[in-house]
Amino acid sequence: MTYNVQVKVMPLKELLDPQGKAVMGGLDNLGLKGIEDVRVGKNISLQVNAGNEAEAKKLAEEATKKLLANPVMEYFEIAIN
Amino acid sequence: MTYNVQVKVMPLKELLDPQGKAVMGGLDNLGLKGIEDVRVGKNISLQVNAGNEAEAKKLAEEATKKLLANPVMEYFEIAIN
Numbered sequence: 001m002t003y004n005v006q007v008k009v010m011p012l013k014e015l016l017d018p019q020g021k022a023v024m025g026g027l028d029n030l031g032l033k034g035i036e037d038v039r040v041g042k043n044i045s046l047q048v049n050a051g052n053e054a055e056a057k058k059l060a061e062e063a064t065k066k067l068l069a070n071p072v073m074e075y076f077e078i079a080i081n
Numbered sequence: 082m083t084y085n086v087q088v089k090v091m092p093l094k095e096l097l098d099p100q101g102k103a104v105m106g107g108l109d110n111l112g113l114k115g116i117e118d119v120r121v122g123k124n125i126s127l128q129v130n131a132g133n134e135a136e137a138k139k140l141a142e143e144a145t146k147k148l149l150a151n152p153v154m155e156y157f158e159i160a161i162n
Binding site: 002008009010020023026027030032034035036037038039040041042043044045046047048049050059060062063066067068 | 083089090091101104107108111113115116117118119120121122123124125126127128129130131140141143144147148149
């Protein structure tokens with residue numbers, strides 16, 4: 001069966017996020033008030049062929065650790081839809 | 082009150098996603114079998130100061146339409162945590 005797995009990869013909270021800061025600046029320039037903080041990360045959508053949900057999640061986790069996320073700068077969350 | 086709003090911006094399904102294809106190639110090279118398709122998009126986390134959830138969502142939607150997503154190439158989803 002094919003599972004739709006969503007991997008969210010975000011910059012660690014301890015680190016500066018220059019892209020997020022740039023977006024904040026852009027929002028200010030557009031006059032959009034009320035947004036206090038922005039952080040920009042990646043969302044990766046995987047179609048995983050596996051026997052069950054747990055297997056699909058394990059495969060997605062392996063792929064994320066080996067290729068998609070850099071643990072020095074990023075944390076990740078995996079969700080199955 | 083401050084709401085944590087997650088905006089997911091993904092390439093439209095009709096379009097090629099070269100970054101996703103590159104990740105697919107990388108996964109093949111690593112010998113990870115079972116992942117059939119990869120699409121790479123953005124996840125933007127906003128801290129929105131608003132009176133209620135609906136207002137926060139509206140503000141996030143305005144910011145997304147004006148700055149964060151390009152409707153020619155991307156679609157977006159907004160979720161409030």
